[in-house]
Amino acid sequence: MKKKIDQLIINVRRCRGCRSCQLACSFEKTHVFNPAKSAIRLDRDAETGHTAPVILPLECDFCNGDPACLKACTYEAISQKPEGEEYKVLVCL
Numbered sequence: 256m257k258k259k260i261d262q263l264i265i266n267v268r269r270c271r272g273c274r275s276c277q278l279a280c281s282f283e284k285t286h287v288f289n290p291a292k293s294a295i296r297l298d299r300d301a302e303t304g305h306t307a308p309v310i311l312p313l314e315c316d317f318c319n320g321d322p323a324c325l326k327a328c329t330y331e332a333i334s335q336k337p338e339g340e341e342y343k344v345l346v347c348l
């Protein structure tokens with residue numbers, strides 16, 4: 256049985272703006288690679304000035320417990336567990 260996921264953690268300092276998470280999300284949701292169809296927007300984090308993913312809570316269903324965005328991020332900027340002080344919870348239902 257899959258572990259229930261109810262939040263994703265973004266480590267802003269690890270994000271490189273590569274958009275792999277957006278592509279994975281759009282493919283998971285619509286079977287096309289199109290960032291505009293994903294539940295993720297890339298924006299500049301006001302505090303750090305780094306590019307970071309913003310996950311839209313109303314559009315994200317956590318991929319039924321197996322987040323495609325988390326697996327797609329080779330920089331480990333998206334995870335389920337916070338690391339030290341440098342993280343933000345961007346989705347928490």
Ligand code: SF4
Nearest residue numbers: 270271273274276328
């Ligand atoms: S969160 Fe990861 S996959 Fe998404 S843009 Fe940042 S580095 Fe790329």
Ligand code: SF4
Nearest residue numbers: 280315317318322324
């Ligand atoms: S967990 Fe949410 S944001 Fe991530 S790929 Fe799935 S639907 Fe998209």
